[in-house]
Amino acid sequence: MTAVKRVSSFFAGLFMVYTAILFTLAPDDALSLVMFFMSLALLFTGIRMFFYYFTLARHKTGGLAVLYRAAVIFDAGLFAIDLPDFPLVYVMIYLAAIHAVAGIAAILKALESKRLEAPSWKLNLVHGIGSTSIALLCLFYSKSVRIAVYIYSAGLFYSGIIRIIQAFRKTQNIYVQ
């Protein structure tokens, strides 16, 4: 990781942790901000896909589809930002989906590690059960603004901490014959 990336990763992590704490302190006001962030994420995904098309995907067989998808996602981002009220249930479905995928992946990893008698399987299993439980929580409380904000904030907090750790992580990329 370059020095610039380390610094940006550190400050981005700090910002995410700070935002997560703010959200949990005022969950009722935070929902509109959460939704704004999610719309913004859609917008930036569109921009990133345009960049991807012009640098890489234009060389790919069938790569034009990437350009079309970029246009649609970018447009959806603009549309979502303009919407005065975003249905809460979509936020909860989104949160449930990402936690469910992470949970299932961790459980599968735990099973594989256990088969190989690796000691890390317990940690993976705990991680998997935790993520899957959060996904179920999202589905059971799909109408609760507070739960939505708390779960989103927890994810934001976790990602922020990971970014800060990565900023200080030793780069292991040198091999000597």
Added chain:
Amino acid sequence: MQKDFHYYATYCAAYLAGFSHEESLAVCYSAQFVDECSLTLLKKIGAPQNAATTQLQMELMNARTDLIGRQNITRIWSSFHFLPVDLYVHIKGGRLYRDRYRLICGPNGELVEETVKLAKNSSLQAVGIAMHVLADTWAHRCFAGTPSLVINDTNADFYEVDSENNRKRIYFYENIKAGDNIEAGKYIRTVYHTDENSIMNLGHGRAGHLPDYSFMRYVYMPAWGNYEEVFKDNPAEYYKAFSQMVYAMRYLRGEVPQFAKKRYADDIIEPYEAKIRGILSRRQLDACKDWENFGTELSGREIPPFDIRSFQTEYLNAPPDKKAETDAGRFFAAAETQKGMVTDSIYASGNLLAGFSKRVRGEAK
């Protein structure tokens, strides 16, 4: 390629190259162990983690795909399973595309020559690793050992070609439990993922196990091919792989003075040609039994089944100062050397996808 070729066929090739039964077993065990030596296994036995030669499915699922994570993945998969054929090939496009394109695997490149020469005067474990790498350059031709949708993706234009050159459509699906069905022409492959760097786009995941089946003859349209089809005749190419392995091992034994690209040991294996081609062409998902029978016929000795625990037990039971002298210790040392050589070469070509090389940077200064 899979265990049938990396273990049993490699045993046959080693024996035909002049190795004894015991030496051939050591070579083929290491060749197969390349597909087993994961970070999880190394951590478990306290071996050097740099020696990882593969990644388990779940390790891959959890692997980071940021720059550092991708470099780690690329070092492993390019060094042992998808050896780049030409690191300096000219191609239209910016650096981002060019770097990926240059990691496409293929036989008879400069790096395969380096790989074989690296194993010269080294351990039998190093020979086994080199044979795994060499064999995979044939099976994994046209795919790259780095996660990349623009290189490794495939589309619906995928056909099996029979001996009369008739095409039969191949259907892919993602039901892992169901497995591959040769008769129905249905095969599993990784899930389509739009993220360029997704682990789903590593190697031949998007073409399923087809490149690893020796009987398979197929036509498809690679993502990098500019809408042109590629025909892969596995029985013919695997035969060349086998012949080249025998030639390479004869060089490693000192029976051939020089190792040169595009040279084979067809004269040595000619008496067995019909037998070998028969095994390679048989429509089956696993040819272990056929190769095992052939190996037993050749040496008159029994070939024990591959046991992943052999290296582990030996390494764990050795005292700390003797671990490097075990077969497993020699395997790990050879794996690190091979990975270092490939990483250095990729870095020296100006390509950062496999990370930095301190040695190359030091020499440049």
